[in-house]
Amino acid sequence: MPELPEVETTRQGIAPFVTGKQVTGVIVRRHQLRWPIPADLELRLSGQTIESVRRRGKYLLLGTRAGTLLLHLGMSGSLRILTRTQPPEPHDHLDLIFGDGSRLRLRDPRRFGAVVWAGTEPESHKLLRDLGPEPLGGDFGGEYLYHRSRSRRIAVKQFIMNSAIVVGVGNIYACESLHLAAIHPARPAGNISLERYRKLARAIRQTLQQAIACGGTTLRDFRDSGGHPGYFQQQLNVYGRHGTPCPICRTPIRRIRQGQRSTFYCGRCQR
């Protein structure tokens, strides 16, 4: 589930139910996610009020006076708000219990997600410190990508998926953005002109924004017990469409491997 749009949708979805709530209890059913959930989590959070729900890249930040809790959803994580008792299912690893009896519940079958205590200056935490700019923020753009890519021989797709360059561009949106910008995914990042990086930056912003705008459906999902696949499937032009005609030129979409990930692209449109 979690690409940037889905994390942002999750943030927007839980914020009204979590902001201003006092944490009165923590239940950890499975300590070992990507890293162990801190053993003293309940000690740190109990009695604290959630003052803010922010996002940095694909990390969610629950801010309290005592410090900030980082949540990462990995490949398969999701959060839901419970307003009445619901028995936990096998992959429901963590509940934060609030003073009004509601709960925030983390589910993550593959356990690539993470729950980390970041202290009172989360931006200087190791996991956040070296992250690149937000793609929807003012520090990101064609000039920035051009500047950072000089003398880099790495493929442009892997370049834009590097969170030290720009956060939040996962496999799906990397493929989609490169198609929209008509850039071949294997092209060395350092060989791309400023003009084309301007186009790519616009494409990245556009695909992410459009997906966030569609996120309303997911917002309903994670509060129901449902949890079905996703809103974005309909509007993908290349991702997962190996063998089907390119929507621009009708040439069959190709699939290659880049750094152990699948890449989908049009060999005619993207050069």
Place this chain on the structure above:
DNA sequence: CCGGACGCCTGTCGGC
């Protein structure tokens, strides 16, 4: 510094 590979996990799907 850079780039490539690895490993952490479970669930699903297609082919035989």
Place this chain on the structure above:
DNA sequence: TGCCGACAGGCGTCCG
């Protein structure tokens, strides 16, 4: 029907 391998939306870490 059942089994098996391939593959899946991420990313920190290690190694050359």
